[in-house]
Amino acid sequence: MAGGGQELRRVARVVLLDRQDRILLLHGFEPDDPSSTWWFTPGGGLEGDESREQAARRELAEETGITDVELGPVLWRRVCSFPFDGRRWDQDEWYYLGRTERTATEMGGHTDLERRSVTGLRWWTYEELAATHETVYPTRLAGLLRTLLDEGPPASPVILETERV
Secondary structure, eight states, X not given: OOGGGOOOEEEEEEEEEOTTOOEEEEEEEEXXXXXXXXXXXXXXXXXXXXOHHHHHHHHHHHHHOOOOOEEEEEEEEEEEEEEETTEXXXXXXXXXXXXXXXXXXXXXXXOHHHHTTEEEEEEEOHHHHHHOOSOEESTTHHHXXXXXXXXXXXXXXXXXXXXXX
């Protein structure tokens, strides 16, 4: 449960890798403060009675236009809490491994909120991610990606530290 007795929002995210092991991240910002920016993995909240896997596929298609994806196991899980667009979001996030041959993206499926808060997408190499001084969520993504590339997916999901911003 989140503060105030609210249920955690159930979220599915995708760690999408291309053939060169680059990861696709979206560039977002606070709608009321465009100078506050960060990078994050595609994904979002479950709708209706869909499963996390269904939500991961739907969100990936809506946010990136990529539908041809091999969706693998859940890599990581985390609880996070952050202010965004005038409210606090308390989430239980599951990160699925995704592999794709397609690198062309299309942002036409974005929601109104996403159109007001996402400026674009970018494929990152591990080296670029490790060297950036920009904010990336989850905050340990570069190290997590390095471990994934070196060791492969974990036998069971790794529970990440709770992040509260």
